[in-house]
Amino acid sequence: MSVSRVLAPFCSSGLDVAEDALSIAGVNSGDIVFDLGCGDGDVLIASASRFKAFTIGVEINRKLCRRAWVRVKEYGLQHLAQVVCGDLIYFPISRANVIYMYLTSEAYSLLKDKIRFECKPGTRIVTHTIPIPDWEADEIVHRWCSDKPYTIYLYRVKGSRGLKGVLDLDFDLEFNVETLRLSLNIIGGNFMEVLNKVLN
């Protein structure tokens, strides 16, 4: 049985900051963007509407998942943005070109190995406000929005993967698909469509 835990409280990036962070990461329409802990969907909306990138948000709080999905629909972005309700720790991230996170130092410490093991070289990791402990950022950008300062950290995953993402391992596939099916609940979109995006 897996144990889920809340790795950060909800606080929205704001559409302007999300858009700025994604532009610092050089997001374009060919990218697959994941927001790990997507809250009410600002990053999904910025990514899909401004950059036309396929974007998946993973969120543990069911109410926020629903709110994010309602907003995605209000913006008419269902073809480009999907919301997965579940614990981001169990979500396979090997397919992402860009991962956005607005979490805590403790969360990043937990996620460092997952990122190293699952992400392909060149994957851009963007964090808002809080850096990833002990990782040297490729870019650090300080800006202001509505009289409030914020900082965006950009990292590029280097070298080859230490391990393949668990979901890439054939013998584990069935088990993991089943685990995913049980632990995640696709709020927006279709389970197989999301799986295809995250597995292939």
Ligand SMILES: C[S@@+](CC[C@H](N)C(=O)[O-])C[C@H]1O[C@@H](n2cnc3c(N)ncnc32)[C@H](O)[C@@H]1O
């Ligand atoms: C600071 S908010 C960021 C929201 C959004 N990314 C944004 O920038 O607007 C962090 C979010 O992560 C979610 N979260 C925390 N732990 C999580 C987990 N284990 N799995 C998925 N989401 C989680 C919280 O519920 C919260 O909505």
